[in-house]
Amino acid sequence: MTQPLSPIPLSLYIHIPWCVRKCPYCDFNSHAAPQELPENQYIDALLKDLESELPNIWGRPLASIFIGGGTPSLFSSNAIDRLLRGLRERLPIRPNMEITLEANPGTFEQERFSAFRESGINRLSIGIQSFNNYHLTALGRIHNAEEALRATSIARKAGFDNFNLDIMFGLPEQSIEQGLEDLKQAIDCQPGHLSWYQLTIEENTLFHHSPPVLPKDEKLWELQQQGQALLQKTGYQQYEVSAYAQENRRCQHNINYWEFGDYCGIGAGAHGKLTMPDGSIIRHQKYRHPKDYMQQALKGEARSNTKILQAEDLEFEFILNVFRLKDGFNKTLFESRTRLPFQAIESKLDNLVKRKLLTRDSHDNYQTTETGWLFINDLVQQFLD
Numbered sequence: 557m558t559q560p561l562s563p564i565p566l567s568l569y570i571h572i573p574w575c576v577r578k579c580p581y582c583d584f585n586s587h588a589a590p591q592e593l594p595e596n597q598y599i600d601a602l603l604k605d606l607e608s609e610l611p612n613i614w615g616r617p618l619a620s621i622f623i624g625g626g627t628p629s630l631f632s633s634n635a636i637d638r639l640l641r642g643l644r645e646r647l648p649i650r651p652n653m654e655i656t657l658e659a660n661p662g663t664f665e666q667e668r669f670s671a672f673r674e675s676g677i678n679r680l681s682i683g684i685q686s687f688n689n690y691h692l693t694a695l696g697r698i699h700n701a702e703e704a705l706r707a708t709s710i711a712r713k714a715g716f717d718n719f720n721l722d723i724m725f726g727l728p729e730q731s732i733e734q735g736l737e738d739l740k741q742a743i744d745c746q747p748g749h750l751s752w753y754q755l756t757i758e759e760n761t762l763f764h765h766s767p768p769v770l771p772k773d774e775k776l777w778e779l780q781q782q783g784q785a786l787l788q789k790t791g792y793q794q795y796e797v798s799a800y801a802q803e804n805r806r807c808q809h810n811i812n813y814w815e816f817g818d819y820c821g822i823g824a825g826a827h828g829k830l831t832m833p834d835g836s837i838i839r840h841q842k843y844r845h846p847k848d849y850m851q852q853a854l855k856g857e858a859r860s861n862t863k864i865l866q867a868e869d870l871e872f873e874f875i876l877n878v879f880r881l882k883d884g885f886n887k888t889l890f891e892s893r894t895r896l897p898f899q900a901i902e903s904k905l906d907n908l909v910k911r912k913l914l915t916r917d918s919h920d921n922y923q924t925t926e927t928g929w930l931f932i933n934d935l936v937q938q939f940l941d
Contacts, residue, residue, distance in 0.1 A: 562892045564831050565619040567812045568647070570602060570639070571823030572628040573846050576662060579696040580762035581755060585825030585844050586626045595635040598846070601853035603642040605822040605842065608856045610646065612830050613820055618647055620654040620809035623677075629659035633671030640676045654808045656681055656720075661699035661707035669714040679807075680711055680719040681751075687741040688734055691727045694768065695755075708745040718805060720749035725783065726776050727755055728768035735779045736786065743790050748805030752783060753798035797880045797932070814877045815885070816893040822858070824849035835895050837865045870894040871901055875939045879932050884914075884923030904938055 574589040621643070628636075636657070643649060656679040657672060669680075686692050687701045699707075711719050723742045725735040742750060754776060757763050771779070784794065792800035796814060799807065812819065821828035825844040831837050841861045843849040852858050865873070874894050878885040887898045898920075905922055908914040913928035913935060928935060 562888070563616075564893060565812050565815075565817040566613060566616045567620045567622065567809050567817065567819040568606075568618055568643070569809075569819050569821045569823075569826055569828070570621065570623045570628075571625060571821065571826040571842075572598070572623060572631060573626045573824040573849075574630055575625065575627045575660075576630070576698050577696070578762075580766075581695060581758070583758035583761050584626070587846060589627075589630055593630060594846075594850070595631055596638075597850055599635060599639050599642065601850040601858070602639060602822050603646070604856060605853040605858040606643070606646055606820075608853075608858060609820050609822065609828075612832065613818075616818075618649060618653060619812055619817070620656070621649075622656045622658075622809040624656075624658045624681075626658075627660050627663060628657050629663040629668075629672075633668050633675065636672055636677065637675040652678070654679055656807070656809060658683065659707070660697075661703045662697070664703070664707040664710045666710050666713060669710055669716070673715040678716070678718060680716050681722065682707055682711065682719060682747075683722045684742065685722060685724045686727060686738050688727075688730075688738060691730060691734070691738075694728045695724070696762075705741075705745070708747070718748050720751055720807065721745060721747045722751045724753060724755045725779055726771055728770060730771055732775060732779045732782065736782060739783050739786060743786070743792070748802050749807060750787065750792055750800045751798055752787070752800060754780070795882050811881075814880050815889060816874045816877050831895070837870060837895070839863045839865060867896060867900065870896060872936075872939050875901070876936050879924065879935055882924075882929075884921060886922065887920035901939065908935060908938065 571585065573585055573587050574593060575586045577588050578586055655677050657677045658681045660683045684704045685695055685697055687704055689701050692700060708721070721742045723738055725738070739752060755770070757767060787794065787800045791802055794800050795806055796810070799810065818830050819828055820830060821840070821842065824842060824846045826842045828840045829837065830840070839862070840859050842858045843852050843860045849858060871894070874890060878889070890896070890901065891898055905914060906916070908928070909916045912925055913931065915923050915925055924932065924935070
């Protein structure tokens with residue numbers, strides 16, 4: 557007898573699109589903030605957007621909320637409080653559910669962040685990127701090293717015992733020693749979670765049009781090896797390509813993405829993936845420009861695009877996500893998240909097992925080998941055919 561498929565976790569992503577200024581490496585949907593942010597109008601639009609999505613998610617409990625950007629911490633504490641109150645009026649939000657707010661050190665004020673904590677934000681993701689003033693300038697960041705350190709202190713004083721620090725390596729003209737020093741300073745701040753990842757040059761960014769001088773591949777490899785050894789030695793376990801966490805501090809919101817869970821996206825340019833009652837799986841996107849988004853959302857028409865995922869899309873997207881996880885995945889997860897029979901990908905997986913790029917145990921759990929982990933992009937490519 558076939559076992560019923562397990563419920564698919566649902567998260568909520570909220571996009572706030574304004575920054576003090578656009579960083580030259582950033583390809584996210586972010587815009588330079590006007591002199592006065594239209595906080596109330598934007599929150600009206602977010603709540604109207606959510607109301608339009610409610611028929612698609614009605615009755616489903618939330619696993620997490622993530623407020624990203626842009627720089628959401630530009631919004632006042634009153635605005636964030638109003639947003640969270642509006643969410644609670646419309647959705648079942650469990651006590652102590654992970655609710656993350658992205659923040660940049662240049663926007664940290666003790667009173668504001670204490671108020672964020674009182675409103676219900678219980679996790680921060682702080683965009684440090686570097687503790688080196690030369691590299692911060694090269695990255696176009698608005699904060700300096702002293703403000704970066706001050707931000708972590710303010711976060712703790714505000715009651716945040718759960719926060720992530722974003723740190724980049726492979727920065728313009730960065731040495732191995734400088735990269736490791738950034739990582740050591742981040743570890744000294746004792747965050748529960750670290751996102752440590754290589755700077756990449758993305759299309760439609762200033763760096764793409766005027767590329768900086770970046771370290772050579774062999775230097776990047778050495779830095780990565782030494783950095784990962786340092787993280788492991790200091791109690792940070794790698795559980796995803798660029799995510800390292802102390803015990804019980806893994807980001808639940810991002811795990812839901814990587815395990816191909818559902819998420820409802822609201823806000824300018826936000827994306828979502830939802831499993832519908834009939835079993836179909838859709839992706840949606842909201843209007844990108846803040847002005848267009850607010851106009852359309854307030855009319856109940858925030859979606860600019862909706863796509864039903866076909867079987868080949870589902871296979872590839874599932875693999876693209878779960879291969880980022882060190883723990884791998886199993887047959888049950890594939891079938892419950894894609895609504896497809898496992899046979900759709902089994903032969904390709906077993907071929908990778910024969911090539912010693914994956915392992916498979918008696919319970920149909922698949923995990924990358926050490927060699928496979930080094931060639932994740934190549935593994936994913938096998939599922940494009």
